[in-house]
Amino acid sequence: NIELKVEVESLKRELQDKKQHLDKTWADVENLNSQNEAELRRQFEERQQETEHVYELLENKIQLLQEESRLAKNEAARMAALVEAEKECNLELSEKLKGVTKNWEDVPGDQVKPDQYTEALAQRDKRIEELNQSLA
Template structure:
């Protein structure tokens, strides 16, 4: 696409140059034509002078156009370099943020694992304490009551303990 634009632009510039050259030529020919009536002996000098003036003006215009084109290309190259530099900076920032996030994820996973093991430990301790309390309660009941009555109460407490679990 850029080459197509450049070709069209170059063709347009060539046409502008040719148009400018023709206008200058007409101007100088009209000038010469007027002078011809005044002085017809210097016809060759005038023609050569006109041609040189046209050539000088055409070269000036071509030089200006090339300077403008060079400046535009320089700006385009600078913009491309700047865009590339910014892209690389963003890639580095993204990589750094990704490393930070991966570290945070790992720390959170470790904390979650510690919390799970702590919860399991607490559940085990609570279960052990519950069983110890039930055993003490049975023992107390047996000591307080004798024989058959204590067995029926113990059976009731065991059933309640099973329901609680």
């Protein structure tokens, strides 16, 4: 009877030790789980912030590109208007030149033509240059 009581007490202590060990292990597991959850939460929040930052950067880049596109379109439209104005001006000048050329062709042969004026001016400039060099 005493032996059974001793064995029962021994088994109770062993059971108590195993229960304490199990409780400690369970607490360690919960602690680890809690730490893992906290780490996962921290990493998730960090990635979330990084994603938001990249999103903001991309939004800003898109806005800048849209502004550059708008400015480029405006510049292209302005240049097209300038080209069109220059084209019209060139057409006007071409028509005037045709008219002047026709008028000069109609001038009788005994009158001086523009080519003769140009040649005379070139000869005069050459003579002035020669005189300047002789004075130097």
